Amino acid sequence: MSYQDPPKLPLKLFRWFCTEERLEELEGDLFEVYQDLVEAKGSAIASIIYWWMVISSFRSFALKSTNRNKSLKIMTHFKHNFKIAWRNLLKHKTTSAINLLGLSIGIATFLGIITIVRYELSFHKHIPNADRVYRIYTSFSGAYNGTNSGVAAPLGPYVEEHFQHLEAIAYFKTWSSKVKLQTEQDIKEMGKERKLTFATPGYFDVIQQYQWVAGNKESLNQPHTVVLTDEQAYKYFGTKNWSNILNKELIYSDSLRVDVTGIVKQNEANSNFNFTDFISFPTIEATWLKDKFNQGWGSTSSASQVFLLLNKKEDITQLNNFLTEVDKHAKSLDEDDDGSWITSYKAQPLPKLHFDTSIGTFNSERSPAHRKTLIILGVVGFVILLIAIFNFINLETAQSTMKSKEVGVRKVLGSAKSLLLGRFLTESGIITIASTFLAIPIAHFGLKYFADFLPPKLTVDYSNPVFWISLIVIMAVVSILAGLYPSWVIASFKPINALKSNTSNQKLGGVFVRKALILLQFLFSQLLIFVTLIISWQISYMLDKELGFTNEGIMTVSTPYYEDVAKQKILLNKLDEMPEVKDYIVQGELPAEFGMMTTTINFKTDTSESAHSVHMKNIQKGYFEFYDIDFVAGNQLIPNDTLNHYIVNESFVKKMGIKDPADAIGKAFDFDRGANHDFVVGVIKDYHFQSLHHQIEPMMFSFKDDGETISFKASKDNIQTVIDKITPTWNELYPDEPLEVKFMDDTIRRFYETERQTSKLTSIATVVAILISCLGLFGLISFTIVRKTKEIGIRKVLGANTFQLSTILTKEFLILIGMAFLISLPITFFFNQKFEENFAYNAPIAWWLYALGGLVSISIALVSIGLKIIKASKSNPVNSLRYE
């Protein structure tokens, strides 16, 4: 007799809502009744009744268990999983430790790096209306190309008067000076303060990051008043009773007497606006400061800052138009303007302030963050986290063979795949959570350890909920990324295979993925090794390269430009008296330094006339001897600055179109004295006056009797003596300025600051990446050895020696590392090309540098697995064969 299947839909519905325990018998009952009904009443009616039976079975006896029961069940599962996972971790202590360590280092590095990146990105986020705040800066083109973060002094008041769309405007001067405190008995020295400013009340309307704790901003409309930040006030007066501080007197720079009329508290948030003393702006006009600060339109100073808050965001178009008008107005009022360059004012949005390296922040502030470095940093952090995760996946899947029996037994006993997944995810979850918590102290002390080249005040912000939330996110993502794949591999073992006795010799899946992951890990490490090698190769090349002039053992001191030359003479006399000083010279510009004067000349031949942009330095007699720069033609300058004689470099001569430098002597060009009234009297050998990022460009030297920079030579042992000897004289002459002795080679080293920082970062990253990769390798080789114990034993019995055994064990890894090396080569090559584009002068990468990189990674790998392998190869075969 044939049976008719009941209708599918109600059956499906029934199977959906019916509890597993009773599904079979109930479904069977329904089936049986249905068959009877079909026989008695035909299938149509039977179907309807079948429907009815299913619906009427929607009663408690058939339903799946309720939620309460379910959550209880989950708790039981969880408890069970946790216990088993815990036991398992304790059982495999080495692997657990390796997993924990690798993952926590990876997470710590990532945490540290996102802390740095977040810190840099957090600047000025707290200032309300930051999207409507703009700074006005100055941009020059023509003879002198560049930008200045400040403006001409009259610009601020001019904008305030003539621009309609302002909600508020802040113009202020940054300043540094000694501070003294007037007490009833005497005057107390407070030392030099560098974050002073002269500000209008408008400052507090534009930069809204202050709370007033005493006094008010209107007091800044009066001359001789000052507002302090609470920290600064505490530093001066040693009390937090703010109202007591009001009306106390401070003395700036010996004679500027002002009264404290307000105390503000600055937000904790990160900001480049870290001024401590706000002296009222009208004080400038009322004192001798007038001559120092209030110069005309022709003088741009980075101390003069203008910030404004627009009415609406859209008003930026009006502002830009207005600034073009201001350019014209300024030009008409600038008496010094000779038309050789164009000054234009531009608006910089506040959010860009912290990142624009070409403009800079304030005189007293650290230089802006380098966006490119931040991006590299972010990528490196991510890669390291990835390596750590790969590591984890590798070790877990490798370990899976050990777990095959457990999985087999569980499956036979009816464990569902989802339950098994949960079981193994719990294990990876425990490790992830533990490593995340371990990562916090590692990151904390790591940041402290590397504090030298990190921005100040940078610490992990524990009070920030965002930090904890991101920690939880990392935890969740890592445990899922790292745990899901291995758990899935393990949970999909076929029970029959898993329970067979010889599984330990079988490859149970995930082998390909595992190999791919090792490959990737070593690829990343190899790349980082190469990057580090290349960058340090370039840096050492640049630092060792003969620049064409002496820079070692030369110290420089700059006397304040606004002080009298006579004072400098006293200092020079002092140097004359010192036997330790071998030689000294005064000049306008050093042979190599950051700033650069650029001008335009016209060069006329019989047939053509051409304009060129050339650099210029003002020097004194003896300059080229002092720095060992050789002449290729012509003579020294005659010490007379009314003469129109110039010394030029070889590039200058080439630019003029003259082949032989000797021919250039006596040639005329037009600089600033009209047609062909300036003459070349000497040609020097080309030397690098800029960093090696740049080609050697045309340069001319003109005689100038005075200059601010003194260079002197002294032997290494005598440097301190010299400094000690001139310090008292200096302090007497220039009480406002601290003595700053710079080393020439230091200055040159600082040309490559960015590269050096990147190099430091990549070397740290490389060490971390190698460390994690090697940990992983160590773990993997341990497993391979355990799995191959018997094989090793048999081979030994048959006469294999230690070397042959080691080869067999390492072969697999060496192939992977070799492949990683080969893949990394073209990528490195590409990186090197991109990197070299930054420099006009490159050290060609020697082939052995690549070989060295490969050798480094292979030997590190061998060292990390070598001990294990040798131990395994030397083990007594009796022990391993007795294994069963």
Add this chain to the structure above:
Amino acid sequence: MKGTNLGEFEELILLTVGILYDNAYSVAIQKELNKQTGRKVTLSSVHAAVYRLEEKGLLNSRMGEMTSERGGKRKRIFTISQSGKVALDKANDIRNRLRDQIPTIAFDHLS
């Protein structure tokens, strides 16, 4: 628990399980009840009752053999447990005792 007191329907089910000895599964119980009492009992109320009785411990159960007339599904076969028997006996006793105590005179007006 309401104790071991049996409801009327429960008692019927229990009795039927006893009658069907070793072949007492839901569909058979339903058919037997229909036959013996002439009541239209739905399958789902039989299900509800047997499971409840099992939970009370008055019925035991085991899974039967697979048969093709049930689409390859096994049936659950119920048998009366010791406490089931006690409950049945008790219910029977009470009913009989009470019935016996009714004086004949009480029915006199009916005849």
